[in-house]
Structure formats: C-alpha cells, structure tokens
Amino acid sequence: MIRGDLDVLKDWCFEAPYNTLAHPIEQAKKAFYTFDSKVLDVSHADIIAGKIMEQGPVLVINFNAQQIMVVRDAKGKVVEGDPDKILRIMYVWALCRDQEEFNPRAAWKLIDISASSSEQWL
Template sequence: MVLDVDNVDLVMGKVMEEGPVLAVSFQSQQIMCLRNKKGEVVEGDPSKVLRVQYVWVLCRDQTELDSRAAWRILDLSAQSTEQLV
C-alpha cells in the first residue's frame, strides 16, 4: 500500500533511436505486506512503514497512438529503508 509519494524529479530526458527516454526519481512511503486468501500475512509486516527511493527509466512507444498508454518502463531501481515514526 502506497501512503505517500514525494520528491518527484526529472533526472534526465533524451531522444534516442527508440524515441524519447525519461529518467524520473521519487520517494514513496509504503507498507509491504502480502496476504493469502484467508487474510493471513504470508510476507512483510503490515505495521512497518518503508521509505523507498525509486528511479524509473521510461521510453515513449512510438507505435502506441493513445498518449496515456504510450510510456513503457525500460528499467527501474528501488532502495528501501525502514521509516522510524
């Protein structure tokens, strides 16, 4: 569950053979918790808030005519730390 998104920054923009490429960084506060059909926690901790630093590299799909669906993730990285409240 994503609680907050902050510090969104356009790191890089470049036109390449594939088309326009953007690198975007941002931070999120989120809870990582996976439950089974019975609602039991099988992975993660529902009471632990994590701060995650993301970098997404996006490319514009030149064959997609719908501009809302045309950006594809080429690569992403994520680094998380426990948020102490």
C-alpha cells in the same frame, strides 16, 4: 506492481521490466497469495535525465514513496511484510515513449526500474 495486477503491469511496461516485475507476482498467485500493500505517499518527484535512444525518447525520473508492503495467504495470514511497518522506497524509473501508441496519455511505458528501501523513521 503494488496491487499485483499483471494486466495493468503488462500495459504499462516494456517486456524486460514486465518480466522482472511479473515473476514474483506470478509465483505468489500460484501459491494463492494476495497483495495487501498500500502506497501512503509519493514525494520529491524529479526528472533527472532526458535523452533520445534507439527505442525513442526516454525520461528518467526519481521519487520517494512511503508504502506498506504485505502479502497474505488464502486465509489472510501475513506471509511476507508487516502491515504495521512503513517503508520508504526510493525509485528511479526510466520511461520510454512507445512509438506505436498514438494516445499521448498511454504512450509512456516503463523501460527500466530501480528501487531501494529502508524502514521509515517516524
């Protein structure tokens, strides 16, 4: 989602989170915008819940990420974000085991996502 790569996103998400995450990416691509965002650090990753649901086993994880979020137009001008501002984003992801995928490295997909951000104080 940081790179705006819809093919990877579609492969790693179930339909509902894919549609939510893909919409702003599709709008940006229609306007010929590109994503120039970076993940600088990921920390404090924890499994906070695990349960069996009708879709299959679900793990809920949370983690912090330090990111720079920038969208540029076709000329390279920043249209959203700030290349000099580091954001601290707290994520909660729910991952569900895709029962149709036999490869254990590819079987966990995003079923729900929550994020809240704040400016990083250095």
